[in-house]
Amino acid sequence: MHRVTLQPSGLQFEVEDSESVLVAALRQGYVLPYGCKNGACGSCKGKLLEGTLDYGVYQKKALPDEEKAQGKALFCQAKPLGDVVIEARTIGAAKDIPVKTLPCRVQTLRRLAEDVMVLQLKLPANERLQFLAGQYLEFLLKDGSRRSFSMGNAPHADELVELHVRRVIGGQFTDHVFGKMKERDILRFEGPLGVFFLREESPKPVVLVASGTGFAPIKSLVEDALRRGIERPMTLTAGASFACRSISR
Numbered sequence: 579m580h581r582v583t584l585q586p587s588g589l590q591f592e593v594e595d596s597e598s599v600l601v602a603a604l605r606q607g608y609v610l611p612y613g614c615k616n617g618a619c620g621s622c623k624g625k626l627l628e629g630t631l632d633y634g635v636y637q638k639k640a641l642p643d644e645e646k647a648q649g650k651a652l653f654c655q656a657k658p659l660g661d662v663v664i665e666a667r668t669i670g671a672a673k674d675i676p677v678k679t680l681p682c683r684v685q686t687l688r689r690l691a692e693d694v695m696v697l698q699l700k701l702p703a704n705e706r707l708q709f710l711a712g713q714y715l716e717f718l719l720k721d722g723s724r725r726s727f728s729m730g731n732a733p734h735a736d737e738l739v740e741l742h743v744r745r746v747i748g749g750q751f752t753d754h755v756f757g758k759m760k761e762r763d764i765l766r767f768e769g770p771l772g773v774f775f776l777r778e779e780s781p782k783p784v785v786l787v788a789s790g791t792g793f794a795p796i797k798s799l800v801e802d803a804l805r806r807g808i809e810r811p812m813t814l815t816a817g818a819s820f821a822c823r824s825i826s827r
């Protein structure tokens with residue numbers, strides 16, 4: 579077990595021997611920025627100020643050697659080899675929301691288009707999924723894989739969790755949603771996850787761009803902003819593709 583001190587916040591948390599800095603931080607409710615969690619995107623990059631790290635496996639384009647020489651590290655991969663002090667930005671608002679693993683029941687399945695299904699999920703009694711508008715959850719499937727979907731409901735409308743699922747041909751999970759899934763089926767998920775949400779400290783106008791089922795987190799964000807009376811100008815651009823069928827006579 580090692581101790582990580584985050585700068586400039588001064589927050590501290592423990593890291594188990596087998597854990598990356600990011601996994602340990604998230605487990606303890608501190609949200610560091612991340613994207614792929616796989617050493618490929620660079621979203622989790624920060625700086626080592628004191629101590630030593632096992633840098634793990636990553637792609638050079640995400641952490642070129644010259645950046646590593648300057649002390650940079652990918653915290654989704656890096657494991658402390660002792661107590662460390664690192665420089666990393668924390669997502670202040672999300673860290674207060676615990677990430678939970680919960681069962682849920684499919685309450686309704688509503689087909690909006692040939693390849694789009696809206697799922698509404700009911701949580702156990704006394705459970706609500708607290709989240710920031712824009713975040714997502716991950717279904718935990720029996721084979722150990724995960725599937726991510728953004729919440730389409732606003733956080734205040736938390737009686738049911740709404741997800742927009744687009745069918746991916748040959749996609750094991752979405753084929754199931756469009757084929758065998760039925761109301762009252764039980765699923766398990768982990769959430770909320772992700773760092774896509776409105777940064778409220780900024781006064782700048784907001785431009786939102788969405789396409790297809792990527793509209794779900796934007797819908798959540800806009801409904802949340804309207805409910806809370808946020809007065810920043812917001813522009814929403816949404817696109818969708820339409821399947822055209824030829825009719826032969």
Ligand code: FES
Binds near residue numbers: 613616617618622652
């Ligand atoms: S989250 Fe993508 S490289 Fe770490």
